[in-house]
Amino acid sequence: MNDVAPLLMVKDLGVTYHLKGGRRFEALKGVNLSVAPGETVGLVGESGSGKTTIGRVILGQTMAQTGSIIFNGDDITHASRARRRALGRDIQVVFQDPYGSLNPVRSIGQTLAEPLIGEAGLTRTAIATRVADILQKVGMPADTASRYPAQFSGGQRQRIAIARAVIARPKLIICDEPVSALDLSVQAQVLNLLNQLQREMGLSLLFISHDLTVVRHVSRRTIVLYRGEIVEEGATESLHENPQHPYTKALLAAAPIPDPARQRARREQRHAPDLTPAQDR
Amino acid sequence: MIRLIVHRLLVSIPLLLAVTLLTYVLDSFAPGDVAATLPQGQTSLKAYMALRHKLGLDQPVMQQYGHWLMRALHGDLGTSYFSGERVVNLLNQRIGVTLSVVAGVLIVCVSAGLLLGALSALRGGLVGRIIDVLSIAGLAFPSFWVALILIEIFAVKLEWLPAIGYTSFFASPRLWLMSLVLPVFAVALHSITSIAKQTRDSMGEIMGRDFIRALRASGLSETSVIWKHGLRNAALPVVTVIGLVMISALGSTVFVERIFVLPGLGSLAVEAATNSDIALLQGATLYFTLIVIAINLAVDVSYGWLNPKVRT
Numbered sequence: 001m002n003d004v005a006p007l008l009m010v011k012d013l014g015v016t017y018h019l020k021g022g023r024r025f026e027a028l029k030g031v032n033l034s035v036a037p038g039e040t041v042g043l044v045g046e047s048g049s050g051k052t053t054i055g056r057v058i059l060g061q062t063m064a065q066t067g068s069i070i071f072n073g074d075d076i077t078h079a080s081r082a083r084r085r086a087l088g089r090d091i092q093v094v095f096q097d098p099y100g101s102l103n104p105v106r107s108i109g110q111t112l113a114e115p116l117i118g119e120a121g122l123t124r125t126a127i128a129t130r131v132a133d134i135l136q137k138v139g140m141p142a143d144t145a146s147r148y149p150a151q152f153s154g155g156q157r158q159r160i161a162i163a164r165a166v167i168a169r170p171k172l173i174i175c176d177e178p179v180s181a182l183d184l185s186v187q188a189q190v191l192n193l194l195n196q197l198q199r200e201m202g203l204s205l206l207f208i209s210h211d212l213t214v215v216r217h218v219s220r221r222t223i224v225l226y227r228g229e230i231v232e233e234g235a236t237e238s239l240h241e242n243p244q245h246p247y248t249k250a251l252l253a254a255a256p257i258p259d260p261a262r263q264r265a266r267r268e269q270r271h272a273p274d275l276t277p278a279q280d281r
Numbered sequence: 282m283i284r285l286i287v288h289r290l291l292v293s294i295p296l297l298l299a300v301t302l303l304t305y306v307l308d309s310f311a312p313g314d315v316a317a318t319l320p321q322g323q324t325s326l327k328a329y330m331a332l333r334h335k336l337g338l339d340q341p342v343m344q345q346y347g348h349w350l351m352r353a354l355h356g357d358l359g360t361s362y363f364s365g366e367r368v369v370n371l372l373n374q375r376i377g378v379t380l381s382v383v384a385g386v387l388i389v390c391v392s393a394g395l396l397l398g399a400l401s402a403l404r405g406g407l408v409g410r411i412i413d414v415l416s417i418a419g420l421a422f423p424s425f426w427v428a429l430i431l432i433e434i435f436a437v438k439l440e441w442l443p444a445i446g447y448t449s450f451f452a453s454p455r456l457w458l459m460s461l462v463l464p465v466f467a468v469a470l471h472s473i474t475s476i477a478k479q480t481r482d483s484m485g486e487i488m489g490r491d492f493i494r495a496l497r498a499s500g501l502s503e504t505s506v507i508w509k510h511g512l513r514n515a516a517l518p519v520v521t522v523i524g525l526v527m528i529s530a531l532g533s534t535v536f537v538e539r540i541f542v543l544p545g546l547g548s549l550a551v552e553a554a555t556n557s558d559i560a561l562l563q564g565a566t567l568y569f570t571l572i573v574i575a576i577n578l579a580v581d582v583s584y585g586w587l588n589p590k591v592r593t
Binding site (some may be wrong): 059061084085086088097103104148 | 495514517588
């Protein structure tokens with residue numbers, strides 16, 4: 001933890017989904033986490049562990065039943081619509097699927113300008129300049145603005161989605177599996193881009209992923225989520241070298257190593273303990 | 282865009298030829314001919330043969346069609362065998378009625394269909410179930426049956442609207458509108474639900490996409506998210522359905538014009554077919570085909586306008 005006041009604090013967050021037939025699913029149970037200004041926090045866990053729900057609650061797209069979200073000193077757990085609208089400039093998001101995250105019938109320029117609309121005193125030319133600047137920053141050619149999403153590859157679209165997230169100069173970006181849908185070589189490029197933007201713009205990132213090796217590439221601090229609860233939290237390096245919780249060990253063992261001999265040895269010891277609580281078996 | 286329009290228009294030329302040729306050939310298969318029904322042909326066999334020759338009915342069908350086509354290309358659709366009036370004049374008197382009905386159906390279907398569809402996608406539940414029931418009912422009850430029920434309720438019982446007849450817009454816009462309400466709804470009820478269903482399905486799919494979440498996250502107002510981003514994307518498949526619905530509505534006007542005694546193209550075509558007034562029937566067929574081509578062209582153009590991918 002840092003000494004500086006955190007930008008984002010999630011306190012004792014609990015979310016329960018009500019399923020059909022009166023069944024309930026506890027997606028999050030008493031989750032506490034914080035992100036300092038300019039810090040990247042990795043959030044790992046398997047699918048269904050609740051990591052995406054945390055992102056949704058911070059964005060106000062899922063309601064918290066218990067606990068609170070403190071952003072920049074303000075409680076935004078039950079922010080009004082107007083407050084949310086203003087928060088949109090400070091908290092942005094990058095999604096997993098680069099094919100679904102851009103409006104296919106609007107040009108890239110229109111999509112990128114969207115977060116800027118309503119910002120006081122911005123003329124059309126000023127918006128165009130901001131769009132051109134940000135495209136250059138994310139390494140896209142200058143004519144991108146007049147083209148449409150269908151004309152770009154997944155990696156390029158993800159760059160555009162990142163451009164949209166940073167154009168309004170937010171304080172926090174929630175990256176929800178931003179590279180999981182991309183090829184390995186493209187993954188590295190996009191991660192490097194995120195790292196670079198984070199340094200240059202002093203952004204805070206909440207980096208959600210199921211892949212520990214990806215998280216290791218971007219964040220110094222990592223939180224491991226399992227069945228809606230935080231099971232381990234600490235410096236990414238020590239988490240890798242010396243995992244404490246059996247689930248973290250299992251997650252680490254699940255990542256393939258690019259060395260057949262070591263991978264084989266790994267496979268033998270992978271029989272991780274069964275973590276399912278007894279009553280659910 | 283212009284290339285697209287030109288291309289579509291060129292493609293419709295073979296369609297026009299095929300439809301008119303088929304009507305000509307099919308009509309020649311029908312028993313009896315017009316020379317036997319006209320008074321001049323009924324005096325003697327000699328007069329009958331002379332009339333056949335005069336009308337060109339003694340020539341092979343392909344040759345007759347060829348003659349008709351050559352004249353049609355010069356804008357001459359011939360004269361009606363029965364009334365002796367020029368076919369073009371007869372058709373032009375009638376087309377306004379049919380176009381009024383079709384335009385009314387378009388307005389009612391699109392506004393009601395989009396509204397109901399979007400509503401049920403966003404609110405779900407009850408509206409959606411009502412649409413499901415209505416769309417099955419819409420398929421089960423044909424428009425001529427709906428027309429009779431509407432007459433029974435709104436013209437006979439409630440006496441709000443005229444049961445039959447048509448008033449020209451230029452004579453009285455109010456009566457014109459009143460004479461159109463029942464025919465338009467008789468045709469439209471059938472089609473509103475198919476547009477609503479398509480709107481709901483594609484709207485439901487679009488609203489679940491990540492770009493909608495991203496827009497919401499950046500604080501865009503919900504109205505803007507729904508109408509500017511959601512519906513715009515959802516509209517693509519809906520436009521196709523609207524085109525199909527309009528073409529089938531054009532077919533329904535034939536029945537509905539008969540029931541409401543509207544002097545439109547549909548009732549004219551039915552008269553021409555029963556009289557084997559081939560020149561008139563060909564003319565009506567040509568007009569109907571042109572309307573269908575116009576509808577398809579409008580669909581293509583709006584597709585290009587809505588979807589940047591086809592614009593290039």
